[in-house]
Amino acid sequence: MTLNFNTQSTLISKLRPWLILSTLLILATLVSFALGTYISFTSQAMLFVLIVAIAAYLLDRWQSVTGAVFSVLLLNFFFVPPTWTFHIEHPEHLIALGTMLIVALTINQLTANLKQKTVQALQNEQRARQLQELAIGLALSETVGGIQELGKRAFEQAFQAKCYLVLSNLAPTAQQLESLSQQQIDGLHHCMKEMQVLGAGSLRWGELNDWYIPIGNKKVGIGAALIQAKASDDHDNQAHAQAICSLLTQAFERLRFNLQMQSAQNEAQKQQLQSTFLAAISHDLRTPLAVMVGAASALRSQGDNFSQAQQAHMLQSIVDEANYLTSVTENTLQLVRLSETGSQLHRDWESIEEIVGAVLARIKQGRIETRLQANIENDLPLLRLDPVLIAQLLSNLIDNALKYSEGIVELEVKVDQHLVPPTLHIAVMDHGPGIPTAEHNSIFEAYSRLAKHDQANQRSAGLGLAVCRAIAIAHEGQLIVNDREGGGSCFVLSLPIPQSPFIHPENGGALP
Known part of the structure; x- marks a missing residue:
């Protein structure tokens, strides 16, 4: 049933232009009969010329040519004396009919050329817009996979056919191998090796139903595109495909140069x-x-x-x-x-109270340090961190506060539940001379020293705070410095609190 319906639809679509042509010819004939007593033979001929012009605009070349020939025959048969025959008595009628046929064919040719140029102009506009959109998309893409997907989509949109894009340094995926035949795989390899267009529209392997287009140049072969189903050998199609390949080549080269x-x-x-x-x-x-x-x-x-x-x-x-x-x-x-790429931290679930306690014990060891005061919240959550690095960070901050200030140094540890995710804040506050606002960022750079500290004969290598910020960043946290009211500095370490694996919601948040 479905097959018969599809067959009927195809048949109707093929017959529709001829039905339109027949309707136009019948309409012109009936109007000429109706107005025959009021208009001359020349006016009747103009009606048929009008029908030829309309047919040339609506139908293809051969249908409109057929309409022009039948217009002359109908005019001769019904309206040229002797009527109802194809015999022509007067030479002027023969000249008129011949002239009408030439005019009709000329109109047909000019209209067909105009239609072809209009279609070509619209196609060129669409292709120019597609290339512009593709160039913008490629400029924003920063991955090989993204560029590959954009190129594949551009080929499929341009040629309305299934396309594959394979790179020379990457093997075809399992899905591509299942969809491609051995001949197509060989064609892709040969296209990438020779860096030449193969298949339809080319001088090599022109009998193939597929089109193979290289991406890259003679010096650098990047890959190849396969367009399934025979592509037109029109020169404009080849130029558009090469323009897409040029954009892809530039995108891959840009990505390679960036890397x-x-x-x-x-x-x-x-x-x-x-x-x-x-x-x-x-x-x-x-x-x-x-x-x-x-x-x-x-x-x-x-x-x-x-x-x-x-x-x-x-x-x-x-x-x-x-x-x-x-x-x-x-x-x-x-x-x-910490500066080396790919360095791994020795993280584990740790108690921040134990780390802070160990740091305070080390600082107070061997001396009576009454300037240091700690204020730590109860029931602090576990954090997944490197305890040695965090201890070194806190030691550097506290040592600096004791070294460059006089009076009480405060250590405060608390949790801010209003942030997403919840964050642990560790603040080290002193009552020293403070740090100029302009140097709040530069003091975290390696070998950076404050001028007033150098003048105060406080020796420093300028590494402590740089290491502290590097440790904070390695733990997905941040380390900042703020000015305190009344003088002094406040260094704040903020660490995100991850979801602890020891907490089970089904147990009401209790430890197992």
Whole structure:
């Protein structure tokens, strides 16, 4: 039933133009009969010329040519004496009919050319718009898969056929292998190898029903496109397909150059970082080493000549310089580690109270530190983090606060449930001279020092805060500094609180 319906629809679509032509010829004949007593033979001929012009506009070339011939025959048969015959008595009638036939065919030819140019102009406009949209889409695409999908869609839209786009450095997907025949796979490989158009519209493998178009150039072969079902060998189709391929080539080349440029930038940053580290070692490690060597040599060679107080002072200077070297070395190693791409953190579910407690115990060890006050909320959630790095971050912040300020240093740990996701805030607040607003970002750069700290003879390698921010970023958090009312600085570490795997909603949020 469906097959018969489709067959009837196809038959009707084929017969419709001829029915239109027949209707126009019958209409012209009836109008000529109706007006025959009022108009001349010339006017009757003009009616048929009008019908020829309408047919040329509505129908294709051969149908309109047929209409022109039948118009002359109908005019001769019904309206040229002797009527109802094809015999022509007067030569002027023969000339009139011949002239009418020539005029009708000329109108047909001009109308057909106009239609063809109109269709071509509309097609060129659509293709230009498609290329413009494709260029915009490719400019915004930053992945190989995105460019590949845009190219495939552009070919299918342009040629109304199933298309595949295969890249030379990527094997066809399983879905493509299932859909393509061995001949088509061989055609794609040969197209990419030779970088020439194959199939319909080309001088090679022109008998194929598929069209193979290379993407790239002779120097760099990127891939090939396969258009299933025979594509027209029209020159405009080839030019449009090559324009699409040119846009795809530029997009793939742009992506490749961007990756190379990013790689070069990363390598340059790595080299710059290494050079900076070498400069820091030569500058920041040489002085404490010289002090340690000098003090140790003096104690060994002339220790008996120094008083106990002088010996104790030298020993303390050795200890202080060794601690300073340890701090610089740890910060340098951590900064190198965190700066490397692909570095992995040793994360685990940790209690922030235990980390803060361990840091406070280390700072207070061996001395009575009454300036440090801690305010920690109860029932803090577990965080998935690297405890060693977080402890180093807090140690750097607290040590800096104690070193560069006088008075109470406050440590505050609390949770902000109003943020999404909920966030843990650790604030280290002091009553020191503060940090100029213009330097709130620069102090987190490696080897950055505040001028007033240098003037106060406070030695620093400028690595501590850089390491702190790198640790915060590695934990998807942030570290900022704000000014306090009444003077001083407030360093705030914000860490997102992930969903703990130990919490089960079905148990009412209780631990298992």
